[in-house]
Amino acid sequence: MIIGILSDSHLKSDYTKEVIDYLKSQGCEYLIHAGDLCIEKNLQLLEESNLKYIAVFGNNDRALLELSSKYNIKSEPYYFKIKNKRFKLMHLPYHLTPDVDIVIFGHTHIFEKDYKNKTLFINPGEVCAREKPLIECVKLEIKENEYIITRYFRDINEKNFKKEEYKYEQ
Template sequence: MKIGILSDSHFKSDYTKEVIDLLKEQKCEYLVHAGDLCIEKNLQLLEESKLPYVSVFGNNDMSLFSLSNKYVIKQEPYYFKIKEHKFKLMHMPYHLSPDSDIVIFGHTHMFECEYKNKTLFINPGEVCAREKPHIECALLEINENEYIISHYFKDINKKNYEKEEYKYER
């Protein structure tokens, strides 16, 4: 199973579309957005992907509260399951407890992944290229005995994405 993970799109809907297209090219089956979508267009892009998706409100998403019945956007921390895997999704990294199989967060604009106490923690970095001149996202592949996390990143002035891969036995 492959899950595309993105966060911190802010007002960069062109970058958000680019990242969603990249994740779809990598055959992701689900999309997870860890907040700070900031504008309805980013929610529309998730919807238009035709993939099952979930997102949470970030600290810059107050203007999107009225859209919670139109799109799949939830209050944090939001717990959900995909198949037998339990997820916790949030924007602010305030609930980083190992009470799920996979904890996804955003806000820091920095890519992170760590597997500890049988919980995988992932921050996909930033889509918006605000803190550094990179567009970032992550692809989580869940196999029977391992997690494979691919961190995709691209300089805003370049054409192609680079990839770093992390593997954890589970």
């Protein structure tokens, strides 16, 4: 199972489209957005990806609340399952408890990953390149006994994504 993870698109729908297209080119079967989509265009891009996706409202998404029935966007923390893995998705990192297999959050605009108490924690960083001149996203590959996290990042003045890979045994 291969999942693309992104967060904090803000008003950068061009970067959001680029990240979604890139994650699709890397074989992602699902997309998870950890909030602060800010504009309907970013939700449309998730919908138009033709991948199964889920998103949560961020602290800057009040204007999107009325669109919850049109798009697959939920209130946080949102619990769901893909195949045999249990997820908890949130924007604000207020529910970072190991009560599922994988916890995904955003808000800080900082890439983070940790594996403790048999729970994987991921913050994909920021799509919007607001806090630093980097467009970031994550590919999570879930194998039978291993998680492989690939962080993709691109300086806004460069053309190609670079990557870092991290592995955790389950």
